[in-house]
Amino acid sequence: MNKARELRAHRRGILHDEKLTERLMITPAIIALAVISIFPLLYMLYISMFDYSMSVNNPTFVGFQNWARVLKSKTFWACWKRTGYIAGIGISVQMVLGIAVALLIYRLPKGQNVILTLFMLPVFVAPIVAGLLGRFLLNSTYGFYSWILSTFFGYSEELFANPTGAVIGIVAIDVWEWTPLVTMIVLAGLQSMDLEVLEAASIDGASYLAKLRYVIFPLASRTILVALLIRSMDILRYVDTITIITEGGPADATRTSGYYLMQTAFRFQNFGQAAVMGIIMIAVISVLGKLFIRLMGRGVM
Amino acid sequence: MKKDLSRLLSLLLCLLLTLGAFSAVCAEEALVDAPFEGLVEGLPAIQAPEGFDWRQFEGTTINFISENTTPSTAIAANIDLFERVTGIKVVIEQADLNAVIEKVGLDVNARTAKYQVAYLDPQQIMAKNKDNFIDLNKFNNDPTLPHVPGGLEDFFESQMMCCGYMGDTDKLLALPYDNATIILGYRADVFENETYKKAFMDEYGYDWTPNPDMTWDQYYEVAAYITREAAAGNITEVKYGCGMQAKQHDSLMCEFSCVLAANGGDYFQAENLGSIGAYNPGPAALDSEVAIESAAFYKKLYGVADPSSTSWDWSGLAEGYAAGNLAMICEWHEFSADFENPSKSQVVGKTKWTITPKGTVRNACIYGGTGIGISAYATEEEQKAAWLFLVWATSPQTQYLCLTSESGGSTPTRYSVYALPDVARGISDPDSEEAAKMPNLKSSGAVQLAWATENSYLRPKIPAWPQCDTIIYTELSKMLVGSLSPEDAMRSANEQLNELTGN
Numbered sequence: 001m002n003k004a005r006e007l008r009a010h011r012r013g014i015l016h017d018e019k020l021t022e023r024l025m026i027t028p029a030i031i032a033l034a035v036i037s038i039f040p041l042l043y044m045l046y047i048s049m050f051d052y053s054m055s056v057n058n059p060t061f062v063g064f065q066n067w068a069r070v071l072k073s074k075t076f077w078a079c080w081k082r083t084g085y086i087a088g089i090g091i092s093v094q095m096v097l098g099i100a101v102a103l104l105i106y107r108l109p110k111g112q113n114v115i116l117t118l119f120m121l122p123v124f125v126a127p128i129v130a131g132l133l134g135r136f137l138l139n140s141t142y143g144f145y146s147w148i149l150s151t152f153f154g155y156s157e158e159l160f161a162n163p164t165g166a167v168i169g170i171v172a173i174d175v176w177e178w179t180p181l182v183t184m185i186v187l188a189g190l191q192s193m194d195l196e197v198l199e200a201a202s203i204d205g206a207s208y209l210a211k212l213r214y215v216i217f218p219l220a221s222r223t224i225l226v227a228l229l230i231r232s233m234d235i236l237r238y239v240d241t242i243t244i245i246t247e248g249g250p251a252d253a254t255r256t257s258g259y260y261l262m263q264t265a266f267r268f269q270n271f272g273q274a275a276v277m278g279i280i281m282i283a284v285i286s287v288l289g290k291l292f293i294r295l296m297g298r299g300v301m
Numbered sequence: 302m303k304k305d306l307s308r309l310l311s312l313l314l315c316l317l318l319t320l321g322a323f324s325a326v327c328a329e330e331a332l333v334d335a336p337f338e339g340l341v342e343g344l345p346a347i348q349a350p351e352g353f354d355w356r357q358f359e360g361t362t363i364n365f366i367s368e369n370t371t372p373s374t375a376i377a378a379n380i381d382l383f384e385r386v387t388g389i390k391v392v393i394e395q396a397d398l399n400a401v402i403e404k405v406g407l408d409v410n411a412r413t414a415k416y417q418v419a420y421l422d423p424q425q426i427m428a429k430n431k432d433n434f435i436d437l438n439k440f441n442n443d444p445t446l447p448h449v450p451g452g453l454e455d456f457f458e459s460q461m462m463c464c465g466y467m468g469d470t471d472k473l474l475a476l477p478y479d480n481a482t483i484i485l486g487y488r489a490d491v492f493e494n495e496t497y498k499k500a501f502m503d504e505y506g507y508d509w510t511p512n513p514d515m516t517w518d519q520y521y522e523v524a525a526y527i528t529r530e531a532a533a534g535n536i537t538e539v540k541y542g543c544g545m546q547a548k549q550h551d552s553l554m555c556e557f558s559c560v561l562a563a564n565g566g567d568y569f570q571a572e573n574l575g576s577i578g579a580y581n582p583g584p585a586a587l588d589s590e591v592a593i594e595s596a597a598f599y600k601k602l603y604g605v606a607d608p609s610s611t612s613w614d615w616s617g618l619a620e621g622y623a624a625g626n627l628a629m630i631c632e633w634h635e636f637s638a639d640f641e642n643p644s645k646s647q648v649v650g651k652t653k654w655t656i657t658p659k660g661t662v663r664n665a666c667i668y669g670g671t672g673i674g675i676s677a678y679a680t681e682e683e684q685k686a687a688w689l690f691l692v693w694a695t696s697p698q699t700q701y702l703c704l705t706s707e708s709g710g711s712t713p714t715r716y717s718v719y720a721l722p723d724v725a726r727g728i729s730d731p732d733s734e735e736a737a738k739m740p741n742l743k744s745s746g747a748v749q750l751a752w753a754t755e756n757s758y759l760r761p762k763i764p765a766w767p768q769c770d771t772i773i774y775t776e777l778s779k780m781l782v783g784s785l786s787p788e789d790a791m792r793s794a795n796e797q798l799n800e801l802t803g804n
Contacts, residue, residue, distance in 0.1 A: 053765060056410050057432045140609040141617075141624045158609035163782055166612075247399070249549020250611045251779040266403035268768045269410070269429060 041282070048275035056269050066272040076260065076277065083256040087235045090171045094231055097175065098182025099224065103216075105183070106190045116187065120180045127177065131244030134173040163253030166246050170254050173241050178234070182227045189223025190216065222296055229292040233285050257281060335447065336386050337698065344697040344717050345451030350444065358686035359388025365690070366404055367420040368671070369395040371635050371741070372479040372711030375703035376694055382702075383693045389686045398551065402426055402767065409433035414678035417687045421475040421674045423463050425551075428578055429764040434674040437473040440688040447689065449476065450696045455715045457752065459576065463759055464672035467578045475672025476695040477714040481633040482757075483559055483667045484747045485520075486640070487511045488628050489653040491527070491538050500535075501526055511629065511655050513664060513750065517560060517598060520629070520658040525605040527628045536628075544618050544627040545603060545610035549778035552614040554760070554770050556631055557777055558667045560599050562758040563660025566591035568773065568798070575668075575759025582763045585798035587773075587791045595660075596780060596787035603781050611781055623648060631657050633669060634744040634751075635712060641740035653731070654747040656756055665758040666751035670714070704739045712741050712748065719749070765801055772797045 048066050050059035070076050101119065105112055122130070137145045140158035149155040159165040197219070201211050217224075239258040242248065248255030248263070261281065265274035334340070335347040335355060349355065367373040377393045384390060394416075396404070405419045405426050421427040421434065440446050441453075453461060456477045462470075464477040491497060492510045501509040501523070509523045524542030531540050546552035561567065566589060567574075569582040586592065603610060607621060619636040621627055623646040637654065640646045657666045673694065675687045693699055700713040701721065718724055727735030727742035728749070736742045750756060763769070773794050780790035798804075 053768075056406070056430065139617075139620075140612070141620045141626065158612045161609050161612040163784075246612075247548065247550055249775075249778050251549065251782040251784045252775055253782075255775075263771065266406060267399065267771070269406045270768070271410070 041279075044275040044279055047271055048273075048279065050272045052269060052271045056271075059272065062272070066276050070273055070276040070280070076257075078252070079255055079257045079260040082252070082254070083236060083238075083258070086167060086171060086238070086254070086256060087232065089167075090174050090235050090238075091228070091231055093171065093175050094179045094182050095224075095228060097179045098227065099186050101179070102183045102186035102190060103212075105187055112187075116184065120184060122177045123180050123184075125177065127240035128244060130173055130177045131241035134169065134241060135245045138169060160246050161250065163251050166250060166253050170238075170241060170246065173245075174235065174238060178231060182231060185223055185227040185230070186220060189220035192223075193219045225292055225296045229289060229296075232288055232292070236281070236285055236288075335693075337693065338382055338385075339702055340698055341701050341721070343721055344701060345455065347447060347450045347692060347696050347698060349447040353445070353447065355386050355689075356388045358682060358689065360390075361683060361686040362390040362392060363418055363683065363687050363690055364392045364394065364416045365418040365420075365673070366394045366396065366401055366416045367673075368398045368401050368422075370479055370481065370711075371638055371708075372703060373420075374708045375706035375711050376699070378706055378708040379699070379702055383690065387686070387689055389689065391690055398422065398425070405430075409676065409678070412678045414676040414680075414683070417676050417679040417683045418673055418690060419676060420478070420671055421464070422671050423467075423475075423578070424760055424762050424766040425770070427464075427467055427474055427672070427674070428762050428766055431467045431472065431474065433677050434474050435677050435684060436471075437476065437675065437688070437691070440685070441473070446685065447692050449692060450698070451715060451717050455697065455717050457714065457716065459752070459754070459757065459759075460668070460670050460714060462576045463668065463762065464670055467762065468580060469577065475674035476691055478671055478673040478695055479635070480668070480670035480712055480714050480748075480752075481635045482669065482748050482751045483555060483631050483657060484634050484744060484751050485511050485515075485655050485657050486622065486630050486632050486634075486637070486652050486744070487655075488539060488648065488651055490651045491536065491628050492653075494538075497530075497536060500530075511653075511658075513656050513659070515655070515658045517563060517602075517658045517660055521598070521602050521605065524602065524629060528605045538625070539628045540626045541607040541628070542605055543602070543629040544607040544613065544621045545630075546613055546615045546618040546632070547603060547606075547610045547778070547781055548612055548614045548617065549774055550614040551770055551774065552618075553774040553777050555615075555667050555669065557595070557599050557773075558758055558760055559631055559657045559665050560660060561592060561595040562665030562667070563658065563663055564591050564595050565660070565662035566595055567761075568769065569761055574761035574763060576762075578762030580764060581804070582761055582765075582802055584804045585795045585802070587795040587798065591661075592795075593788050593791045596777065596791050599777070600780055600787055611778070634748050635741065637744035638740040641743065652743070654744040656747050656751045664751075664756045666756055667758045667760065668752070704741060712745065719745075763802075768801055769798055772801065 049061060049063055051062045051065065052059045105115055108115065125133070137143045138159050140146045140156070146158065159169045193216070197215055198211065201215050206214070237258045238256060239262055242254050242256060242259045243262070246254045248259050257277070258281070261274055261277040264270050264277060331351040332348040333351050335349055337347060340346060373393060373395050377395070380391050380393065401420055402422065402425050405416060408415050409430055419426070419434070427434070441448050460477045460480055465473050465475050467474060498509065504526070505522060507519070520543070527536055527539065527542030530536040546556050567586055569584065570586045571579065571583040574582055607627060609621065610618070613621060615633055618630055618632055619639060622630045622632065623640055625647040634654065637652065640652045641649055643649050656664050658664065673691060675684050675691065679687060695714065697713070697715040697717045700711070700715050700718050703711040704713055704718065704724070713719060719728070723735045724739070724742065726733055727739050728745045730736065731743045731746070761769070776785065776790040776794040779785040780787055785793065
């Protein structure tokens with residue numbers, strides 16, 4: 001009886017030691033996470049209670065006034081609405097194009113890697129450089145693309161001079177830069193598919209469209225969701241190109257929530273309200289991320 | 302006895318006065334010229350107390366952030382003259398104004414003094430950061446350090462007030478460094494073409510050449526006429542009568558101000574907010590009839606301008622003009638050197654300048670000058686090294702050097718520079734050899750006229766200005782693309798300004 005008790009105690013001791021070791025092992029990661037995420041978040045919560053509008057050095061405590069102001073602000077919600085449709089259009093185009101190109105490359109008998117590497121080049125360009133390229137190439141005074149539009153299509157205005165054109169231009173630059181990433185992720189999913197299933201479908205006489213619908217998409221659904229998750233979270237923070245080219249205009253057409261947040265923080269130096277906007281953005285992105293992860297867990301598609 | 306005492310006191314007084322005068326003379330004599338190269342006769346020299354060690358801060362690095370304007374380009378091109386004498390390394394970072402505002406804001410908020418010297422835009426940086434920059438009087442009155450050569454009175458008084466102080470004159474925050482002003486540039490080859498001139502005269506009955514008496518309505522008429530004739534192929538040198546800096550940007554507010562103030566309007570009801578500045582501007586004034594009419598006119602003008610204007614800030618407008626597309630522009634005069642630079646412009650030698658058109662009340666040329674100041678978070682040694690840089694960079698000698706710089710030149714902020722014979726000649730005759738050597742002088746005649754109190758406009762200098770500015774240009778941008786009527790745009794801006802400033 002005593003022996004059994006001793007044995008249990010011994011086992012508990014080992015388990016206790018193992019748990020302790022595990023905890024010690026993850027301690028550095030927790031500290032790093034605290035330093036880079038949790039403390040800044042807590043600090044943001046703290047500064048969201050202060051008003052910096054009159055002086056950066058001597059902010060005044062205002063409680064939840066910043067929260068009330070931001071949540072009541074028409075401009076803030078208008079920026080989120082705009083972000084929604086810019087993100088919606090951008091992601092839709094990127095996903096359709098990215099999957100289509102991945103399927104094309106997947107069917108190539110040779111040279112897949114070379115083609116993919118060339119196609120991936122825009123991803124290696126810094127977003128700020130992509131913005132500058134867009135600005136210069138579409139400049140109505142000396143831009144090459146503007147010259148093509150004007151010479152061959154009779155469109156002599158600058159694309160970014162009207163709201164619709166500006167949205168199209170901003171989305172097009174994002175599509176140009178990030179569609180290859182979607183292609184790469186989806187292609188990785190296609191290449192990891194079990195070929196026997198595809199062969200079986202072919203033997204059964206399935207058409208290419210049927211194979212797409214019943215075999216390829218279901219098998220690649222998780223990687224497609226990963227691409228969708230990455231791009232969705234990223235496009236909500238789309239700021240660089242907007243800053244370089246349109247600065248939110250014309251007529252607020254490209255003033256997204258990310259750009260408005262940046263303006264509030266750095267141009268207006270209103271760090272209290274910017275903190276509120278930042279926390280809301282984190283919350284939105286987290287909810288979106290959680291949603292996609294749950295969909296992946298259910299094996300949707 | 303009383304008489305003797307009074308004689309003795311008088312004698313003592315005389316002796317004291319003599320001693321005082323003698324010591325003052327001695328003190329003046331004790332100042333010696335700094336060993337900088339390229340001194341120009343007739344200008345106040347940079348001086349320091351005898352025995353001053355110009356190399357005492359050798360090895361110190363000063364980071365200077367500035368907007369990417371021609372004065373900083375010229376300073377950067379000549380910085381070795383300063384570095385050779387002082388041994389101080391000056392790193393000059395040039396960026397778009399918005400980037401400068403953001404970087405300086407972050408730097409002072411973090412109190413890191415990454416930038417020991419900053420370009421202090423009076424409205425967008427200085428107004429909100431009074432405590433973050435040192436009082437330059439501290440060094441200017443220090444007998445062991447060099448002082449501002451020529452004294453503060455050698456700067457234009459209105460520019461000194463706008464760029465140097467905030468709220469009161471107790472603390473000198475910056476020294477005037479550049480003085481960009483919006484004036485009207487036009488294509489002389491188009492306007493002096495006799496055939497075109499006569500055709501316009503026949504139709505409208507007046508000389509179309511821009512001049513200080515030209516009204517905004519005439520400006521519109523001329524622009525509309527040229528746009529129409531260019532489209533018909535009758536005027537071939539340009540494509541449009543005018544261009545505008547109408548992007549959703551600070552530039553839009555600046556250009557609109559020239560119309561609004563010319564009609565007697567302003568953004569707030571309080572007067573003189575642009576000079577010394579204020580912390581609370583009081584109620585906004587954009588719901589006035591004048592403001593609404595000015596907005597309606599501005600929109601009408603966009604109808605005959607290059608349609609790309611809504612994507613142009615001041616740089617875009619300058620590019621459009623330099624490409625030869627536009628007959629008239631209201632532009633910061635510092636671009637005049639770029640228009641005379643063959644590597645940047647297709648209109649070299651074809652531009653003439655005058656002040657912006659007259660409204661119902663006056664001409665109003667917006668002044669956009671800026672000063673440079675020293676971060677309060679820099680070390681004492683860095684601050685003193687930065688002070689030497691400020692003294693050198695804003696001195697008449699350096700201002701003249703920059704004016705003649707091959708990298709584009711700048712516009713002097715000193716009376717003494719304008720008094721030099723060659724500068725005066727260059728201003729009075731834009732076709733002279735001097736003007737060719739100093740291309741910014743081509744616009745200087747108009748600029749000096751623009752600086753006259755009756756022709757100048759200073760935008761409000763208040764801490765909340767960056768946000769006010771954004772509200773104004775955003776609503777104007779909505780108006781230009783047709784989302785809002787002029788009346789709705791002005792009323793919306795007015796409401797937002799009052800909400801923001803608590804009025």
